Amino acid sequence: xxxxxxxxxxxxxxxxxxxxxxxxxxxxxxxxxxxxxxxxxxxxxxxxxxxxxxxxxxxxxxxxxxxxxxxxxxxxxxxxxxxxxxxxxxxxxxxxxxxxxxxxxxxxxxxxxxxxxxxxxxxxxxxxxxxxxxxxxxxxxxxxxxxxxxxxxxxxxxxxxxxxxxxxxxxxxxxxxxxxxxxxxxx
Numbered sequence: 001x002x003x004x005x006x007x008x009x010x011x012x013x014x015x016x017x018x019x020x021x022x023x024x025x026x027x028x029x030x031x032x033x034x035x036x037x038x039x040x041x042x043x044x045x046x047x048x049x050x051x052x053x054x055x056x057x058x059x060x061x062x063x064x065x066x067x068x069x070x071x072x073x074x075x076x077x078x079x080x081x082x083x084x085x086x087x088x089x090x091x092x093x094x095x096x097x098x099x100x101x102x103x104x105x106x107x108x109x110x111x112x113x114x115x116x117x118x119x120x121x122x123x124x125x126x127x128x129x130x131x132x133x134x135x136x137x138x139x140x141x142x143x144x145x146x147x148x149x150x151x152x153x154x155x156x157x158x159x160x161x162x163x164x165x166x167x168x169x170x171x172x173x174x175x176x177x178x179x180x181x182x183x184x185x186x187x
Contacts, residue, residue, distance in 0.1 A: 044098060046076075046162045046184050049141040050155040055079030062146060064088035065168070065176035072166070072182040079157040082166075086146040091121050092178065093168040095143040096156060102167050102174065109169045112138065118170070122147055161186040 058080050061068035065088075074080055084094045095105065112118045117125050117138070123145050127137045138145060144152040161184050168178035 044101070045096065045142055045156075046160050046164060047156055047158040050079045050081075050157040052153060052155055053081060054155050055081040055157070057081050057083060059083045060085070060094065060166075060180075062086045062088055062092040062094070062168070062178070064090050065092075065173045065178050067166070067168075067178060067180050069180060072180060074158045074182065074184045076158060076161050076184055076186050079155060082154045082156070083151065084144065084146055084153065085151040086148050089121060089148050090173075091118055091123065091145060091147055091170060092173065093143060093145050093170055094152065094154065094166060095169055096154065096164055096166050096182070097142060099165055102165060102169055105169045106171070106174075110171050113171060118145065158184045160184065 056078060058069070058072060060082055062084065072080070082094065082096075086092050093109070095102065097105065109118075117123070126139055126145075127135055129135055142154070142156070144154060146152050163184070164182045166180040166182055167174045
């Protein structure tokens with residue numbers, strides 16, 4: 001028996017509440033440049049941001065909870081222009097990062113939900129001052145939040161071989177399958 005859309009939303013809300021509660025017990029988190037899940041160094045991300053609109057086009061559609069492509073293969077030195085469209089009913093993230101950084105980023109995303117920066121289907125505020133004086137933000141060049149019916153673009157120049165993942169770190173989404181392996185091969 002399948003879940004109705006309303007039951008599906010309730011399941012995601014429950015997962016988000018449970019995750020946010022666990023994160024709250026663990027203590028505050030920050031998410032500025034260099035914070036967990038937002039490592040933007042060229043060595044960690046096998047490259048760096050490219051000029052908008054540059055590179056080979058890779059179209060990615062997001063639904064609840066899946067990406068439209070199974071993997072991305074890139075050659076070192078290649079620039080990829082990711083055209084991202086959210087065709088689902090939930091807010092989704094496109095985050096290009098290492099598996100380790102994704103694991104560190106998930107608690108920050110749960111904290112963003114807990115503090116009302118994001119909801120299951122919308123972005124309320126991309127920056128928020130926390131009670132401890134730190135600033136929580138979601139503004140790195142390797143990551144974008146996309147509301148239902150909206151689109152975004154990330155252009156990235158991959159300079160060396162290695163592996164990354166594209167993932168949605170909103171609570172429960174990557175666990176439901178929103179992960180795309182990305183492999184950069186040497187020329």
